[in-house]
Structure formats: structure tokens, C-alpha cells
Amino acid sequence: MNEDEKLEKYTSVKLAQESTDNRGSASSEEYLSKESTTVRPNNQLSKSLLGWYSVCSSQVLKEGELYHFSMYNEPLILYRDKENTAKCIKDMCPHRGASFQGGELKEGEIVCPYHGARFSTSGECTNLDRITCQHIVDTNYNNYAKKIHLYQYPCIEIDNYIFIYYTGKAKTNLEEFEIKSSLEDLRIETYNFKQNEYTFEEVNVDFKCDWARIIENHLDILHIFWVHGNTIPDKDVSRNVITSFNQIITRDKNYIESKYNHKDKSKGEFISIMFVPPGRIIIYKGNPDTARYVQVLDHIPLGQNRARVVVRHYRKFLKNKIFTSLVLFKHLQQRIFYRVFCEDYQILKTQTFNQQMGYIEKDNVKLLGEDKMVQYYWDWLQSELVNSNPWSIHSTTSHTNTVHLDMPMLYPPENRKLLEENNRQILLKLILRALLPISLIILLI
Numbered sequence: 001m002n003e004d005e006k007l008e009k010y011t012s013v014k015l016a017q018e019s020t021d022n023r024g025s026a027s028s029e030e031y032l033s034k035e036s037t038t039v040r041p042n043n044q045l046s047k048s049l050l051g052w053y054s055v056c057s058s059q060v061l062k063e064g065e066l067y068h069f070s071m072y073n074e075p076l077i078l079y080r081d082k083e084n085t086a087k088c089i090k091d092m093c094p095h096r097g098a099s100f101q102g103g104e105l106k107e108g109e110i111v112c113p114y115h116g117a118r119f120s121t122s123g124e125c126t127n128l129d130r131i132t133c134q135h136i137v138d139t140n141y142n143n144y145a146k147k148i149h150l151y152q153y154p155c156i157e158i159d160n161y162i163f164i165y166y167t168g169k170a171k172t173n174l175e176e177f178e179i180k181s182s183l184e185d186l187r188i189e190t191y192n193f194k195q196n197e198y199t200f201e202e203v204n205v206d207f208k209c210d211w212a213r214i215i216e217n218h219l220d221i222l223h224i225f226w227v228h229g230n231t232i233p234d235k236d237v238s239r240n241v242i243t244s245f246n247q248i249i250t251r252d253k254n255y256i257e258s259k260y261n262h263k264d265k266s267k268g269e270f271i272s273i274m275f276v277p278p279g280r281i282i283i284y285k286g287n288p289d290t291a292r293y294v295q296v297l298d299h300i301p302l303g304q305n306r307a308r309v310v311v312r313h314y315r316k317f318l319k320n321k322i323f324t325s326l327v328l329f330k331h332l333q334q335r336i337f338y339r340v341f342c343e344d345y346q347i348l349k350t351q352t353f354n355q356q357m358g359y360i361e362k363d364n365v366k367l368l369g370e371d372k373m374v375q376y377y378w379d380w381l382q383s384e385l386v387n388s389n390p391w392s393i394h395s396t397t398s399h400t401n402t403v404h405l406d407m408p409m410l411y412p413p414e415n416r417k418l419l420e421e422n423n424r425q426i427l428l429k430l431i432l433r434a435l436l437p438i439s440l441i442i443l444l445i
């Protein structure tokens with residue numbers, strides 16, 4: 001299947017859903033019941049925690065490199081095959097169960113580090129003679145050979161993101177996946193966002209905390225003023241300014257949206273936050289139709305206490321590459337965002353502990369009017385944790401080897417190296433920019 005065929009297949013679910021919906025409620029219930037065991041009213045999210053996730057940005061997935069990550073504790077790998085097509089496989093060799101950690105890619109084919117089994121782009125072992133002795137397995141050879149096949153998940157690259165269809169059960173044959181939710185529902189263009197009018201930069205962030213706490217943090221407008229008031233360079237966002245807004249919440253089966261309008265009507269819309277399950281948040285600065293700045297945040301549940309966020313900043317201003325490079329726009333923006341995430345991290349890791357200890361139960365926490373978005377998210381999450389229960393599929397125990405947990409997390413704030421490197425780059429470039437005119441003057445003299 002090429003990329004166009006995949007896109008058609010992975011987005012056609014929506015068409016199926018729409019046409020089924022038109023046939024009346026019985027069929028619609030039948031369709032919905034495939035995705036979740038509960039049929040919810042139209043104004044409530046009907047998406048499952050299992051389904052399409054944007055797991056990495058295209059530029060992070062480099063040709064010739066294995067990208068290790070995990071979903072709900074299950075170790076996975078992304079890589080590009082010889083056609084440069086993104087693939088997602090379970091990090092387990094089907095021969096004797098070794099991990100591909102330390103393995104390699106040869107002409108887009110993954111090679112196991114244990115006995116050298118090499119796998120074609122469709123997942124078959126292409127050098128069976130390396131790992132079998134035909135004379136020993138003889139009559140069973142053909143049967144045995146068929147079983148040596150990579151376990152995979154549907155994977156597609158679109159909008160400069162890598163999406164996977166995560167079910168918790170990787171399969172040898174991709175055709176056997178029953179795609180139950182449409183990829184289209186997760187794409188930003190579905191929400192009238194014209195990607196080609198914007199330019200973007202991005203940062204990736206790793207947190208040692210529960211991924212749902214991060215989503216909740218990004219839906220929470222209140223904390224922005226208090227926690228990030230001194231960091232975000234916006235005069236309207238400050239600890240000392242208490243601004244009140246009119247909030248309009250829209251709930252649909254595919255998203256929750258909250259619009260915050262300044263009470264002072266002449267100021268218009270302040271911010272609009274949209275949650276698209278299971279893990280995407282879109283934040284528009286100002287009115288979504290005219291927003292000059294839009295953030296797209298993808299939350300990836302690596303493990304119970306590990307989460308990754310891909311944060312992409314789209315902007316309509318400062319598009320000139322030479323100018324933005326001269327003013328160190330990318331580095332300075334990264335600096336602000338690393339700081340913002342460090343500020344959040346302090347809170348999120350201890351809040352995760354409180355939640356895991358059972359302290360954050362309904363009666364123990366007080367949700368105010370402004371927390372409505374969080375409340376709606378929680379309602380959906382709690383029911384999905386029961387319905388889909390993704391954490392139970394690859395659950396670990398106190399005896400489970402911690403090899404994957406012990407691996408360093410890639411990005412700040414958990415890994416400070418990138419943050420320090422960014423600061424070093426800023427300093428270095430500032431010195432170079434200061435030295436350039438001085439050396440020109442010296443040359444002229």
C-alpha cells in the first residue's frame with residue numbers, strides 16, 4: 001500500500017461513520033459500539049484511548065536511524081524503509097524475542113543484534129538461513145519460516161508528523177487491522193487550519209509523570225498567569241494581572257473546545273483551546289480563523305510515569321528565514337519553552353504522585369467554573385480508562401525488568417543537555433554577531 005492508498009484507507013472510516021449514521025440510530029449504535037462499549041450522547045466525546053496518535057515529527061525520524069519509544073509501556077520502534085516510508089514495529093525480534101536496541105538498519109531493512117535476522121519492508125525475514133539450519137528443522141521449515149515476521153502497527157506520515165494506529169496488539173499482517181477511528185478527525189486541517197499559511201518550529205519535551213496530568217495542564221488557562229506569568233513575553237500574561245474572560249465551551253463527539261473572550265469586547269478573543277482525543281491539543285492565540293499564532297501539542301503516553309510532548313509553534317509572522325536566524329528566533333523561543341516546561345514539571349511530577357496515591361479523588365479536589373474544560377476531559381478519560389483500559393494491555397509488575405525505564409529520557413526538562421546546549425548556542429552566536437562588526441572595522445582600518 002502506498003502513502004496515498006493508506007491515507008484513503010485510514011480516513012475513510014469517517015465516511016463510513018457518516019453514511020452509517022444516516023441510516024438511523026440502530027446502525028449508528030452498532031458502529032459506535034465497535035469503538036467503545038458505551039454509546040455516549042452526541043455532545044460527548046466518543047473517541048477511544050486506542051486509535052490514532054501523532055507520535056513524532058517527521059524531521060526527528062532520520063533516515064538510517066532507529067527511533068525507540070513506547071506506548072502505554074509497550075516498547076516500539078519507528079524507522080524509514082528503503083522507500084523512505086515510515087514504519088512502526090514492536091521492539092521485539094520474532095526469532096527469539098531480543099530487542100532491536102543496538103540493532104541496525106541496512107538499506108532500510110532492520111537487522112536484529114542477536115543473530116542477525118534481517119527483515120524486509122513488509123516484515124518478512126529475508127535471511128532465514130542465518131537463523132535456521134534447514135537440515136534440522138527440515139519438514140517444519142516452511143511453517144517455521146512463515147512465523148518469523150515483524151509485529152507492526154499501521155503508520156503513516158502526514159502534515160510533517162508520524163501517526164500510528166495504536167491498539168496495544170501489534171500484528172504481523174497490517175491488513176488485519178480493523179481501523180475504527182478516522183485519522184481525518186485528528187488532522188489540523190479538519191479544524192479549518194491552513195497549514196501552508198504558517199511557518200513552524202518545534203520542541204520536544206519529556207516528563208517523568210502521568211501523561212494525562214500534562215494534557216490537563218495544557219487545558220488549564222488559570223495556571224498560565226500564575227506559573228508562567230514571569231516567563232511568557234506577553235503583557236497580558238502576568239502574575240499581577242487578573243483578567244476575567246467569558247468562556248464558551250463546545251462539546252462534540254470528536255473534540256472539546258473552549259473559547260476565552262475578553263470581557264472587554266473591544267479586545268476580542270484571547271485564546272481558544274481545543275482537545276482532540278486521544279492526545280492532541282490545538283491552542284489558537286486569538287480567533288481560530290485569523291490566529292497569527294497556533295500551537296499544536298501532541299501528548300504521547302510512553303509509560304505510567306513517562307510522557308513525551310511534541311510541541312509545534314505555527315506562526316504567520318517573522319517568516320523571513322534570514323531575519324529569524326539573525327535574531328536567533330528559534331533559540332530564544334526554545335529557551336522560553338524549555339523554561340515554561342520546567343515550571344510545569346515541578347508541579348506535574350508531584351501532582352502525579354498525589355494522583356497515584358489516590359489523593360485526587362472527586363471529593364478531595366475542588367473544580368471551579370474555569371476548570372470546566374478539565375472536568376469534561378476527566379469525564380471522558382475516566383470512562384475510557386475503564387472502556388479501553390490501555391494500561392492493562394502491557395502492564396508491568398514490581399518484578400518487571402526496568403531496562404526501558406532506565407533509559408535516559410531524550411528531552412528537557414528531564415534531560416537538561418539540550419537546554420544547556422541551546423543556551424551555549426545563544427551565547428556563541430551572540431559573541432559571533434558582536435565580533436563581526438568589530439573585525440570589519442579592524443579590517444577597514
Ligand code: FES
Nearest residue numbers: 093095096112115
Ligand atoms: S533474536 Fe533476533 S535474530 Fe535471533
Ligand SMILES: [Fe+2]
Nearest residue numbers: 217227340344
Ligand atoms: Fe503550563
